Amino acid sequence: MKIKKVGVVGCGFMGGGIVQVCATAGYDVVTTDITDEAVTQGINVIKERLAKKVAKKQMTQQEMDVALGRIKGSSDINVYKDCDLVIECVFEDMELKRKLFADLDKICEPKTYFGTNTSCLPVVDMAMATSRPEKVVGIHFFTPPPLMPCVEIMQSIVTSKETMDMAVEFGKSVDKTVIVAKDTPGFIVNAQMIPNVLNAVRMFENGIASAEDIDMGAVKGLSHPIGPIALADFFGLDVLYAISTHMYEETKDPMVKPPLILKRMVKAGMLGRKSGKGFYDYTK
Numbered sequence: 512m513k514i515k516k517v518g519v520v521g522c523g524f525m526g527g528g529i530v531q532v533c534a535t536a537g538y539d540v541v542t543t544d545i546t547d548e549a550v551t552q553g554i555n556v557i558k559e560r561l562a563k564k565v566a567k568k569q570m571t572q573q574e575m576d577v578a579l580g581r582i583k584g585s586s587d588i589n590v591y592k593d594c595d596l597v598i599e600c601v602f603e604d605m606e607l608k609r610k611l612f613a614d615l616d617k618i619c620e621p622k623t624y625f626g627t628n629t630s631c632l633p634v635v636d637m638a639m640a641t642s643r644p645e646k647v648v649g650i651h652f653f654t655p656p657p658l659m660p661c662v663e664i665m666q667s668i669v670t671s672k673e674t675m676d677m678a679v680e681f682g683k684s685v686d687k688t689v690i691v692a693k694d695t696p697g698f699i700v701n702a703q704m705i706p707n708v709l710n711a712v713r714m715f716e717n718g719i720a721s722a723e724d725i726d727m728g729a730v731k732g733l734s735h736p737i738g739p740i741a742l743a744d745f746f747g748l749d750v751l752y753a754i755s756t757h758m759y760e761e762t763k764d765p766m767v768k769p770p771l772i773l774k775r776m777v778k779a780g781m782l783g784r785k786s787g788k789g790f791y792d793y794t795k
C-alpha cells in the first residue's frame with residue numbers, strides 16, 4: 512500500500528521534527544499532543560525552523576507554505592482514523608505507549624500501520640497491545656530528525672515482511688539512509704552510543720577529567736562532531752537515564768548501568784539543555 516497520510520502522536524522535540532520531515536517530503540500529516548496549546552507550540556517550532564531555511568535560501572517561501580499547508584494539528588486522537596501510517600513520539604513510557612496503541616487500534620482503519628519512535632523499549636510489547644501486531648514496527652529517527660540522515664527500522668518478532676517493506680520504503684521516501692535492526696535493547700545505534708556516553712559520564716563522576724576535556728578528547732582526538740557529555744546534555748539526561756535503566760534491566764550489562772550521578776541529576780531536575788542545566792550550564 513502506498514503511504515499518503517501520516518499521523519505523528521506527540522508534537523514535542525522528536526515528533527515535531529518528524530512532522531517536518533514528512534511534510535517537506537510531500538506527505539499529508541496530522542499530529543496531536545495533549546492539549547491544543549502544546550500542538551500549536553509544536554507547529555510554531557516547525558514554522559520557525561522552516562523560516563530559517565527560507566532565510567538561508569535552503570528552501571523557497573512557496574515550498575515552506577506548501578509544506579506547512581500539509582500539516583494539521585489537533586488534540587483529538589480521532590484525526591488518525593484514516594491515516595496510512597501513525598508514528599508515536601510520546602514520552603518513553605511503556606504503559607503510556609501501550610495504552611496509546613490500544614486506543615489507536617480501536618480508532619484506526621484496518622489498513623493503518625503503526626510505528627514507534629522508541630529509543631529502546633521492546634516493539635513487541637507495544638505490538639501486543641493491538642489487534643494487528645504484524646502491522647507494528649519500530650521507526651526510529653535521530654536527533655534532530657530534519658538534520659540527521661538516518662532512520663533505524665526495528666522488526667519485532669511478530670512484524671510482518673510486508674510491514675518491514677513499507678517501513679523501509681517510507682524511510683527512503685523521507686530521504687533517509689535506512690538501517691534495519693532486530694527488536695533488541697538499544698537496537699543498532701543506541702546499543703553502540705549509550706555505553707560510550709555512560710563511560711564518559713563515569714569518567715566525569717570518578718574525577719578523571721573535566722566535562723570539557725572529556726568532550727575535547729572525543730572531538731579533537733577522535734574527530735567526533737560532538738563530545739559525549741555535551742551529547743548527553745543535548746538529548747536530555749532524563750532520556751539517557753530512561754534508556755540506560757531499561758537496557759540494564761534487560762541485559763544486566765555493567766556497561767549500560769546508569770551511573771549514580773546521572774540518577775541524582777535527573778532527580779534534581781538537571782536534564783541538560785532543555786532545563787538550562789546539566790553537565791554544562793546553559794543559563795548564561
Ligand SMILES: NC(=O)c1ccc[n+]([C@@H]2O[C@H](COP(=O)([O-])OP(=O)(O)OC[C@H]3O[C@@H](n4cnc5c(N)ncnc54)[C@H](O)[C@@H]3O)[C@@H](O)[C@H]2O)c1
Nearest residue numbers: 521522523524525526544545600601602603629630654746
Ligand atoms: N530526545 C531524543 O534525543 C530522542 C531520540 C530518538 C528517539 N526518542 C524517543 O522519541 C520519543 C519522544 O521523545 P521526545 O524527546 O520527543 O520527548 P518530548 O517530551 O519532547 O515529546 C513528547 C511529547 O509527547 C506528548 N504526549 C505525551 N503523551 C501524549 C499523548 N497521550 N498524546 C499525545 N501527545 C502526548 C507530550 O506532551 C510531548 O509534547 C520517546 O520515545 C524517546 O525515547 C528521543
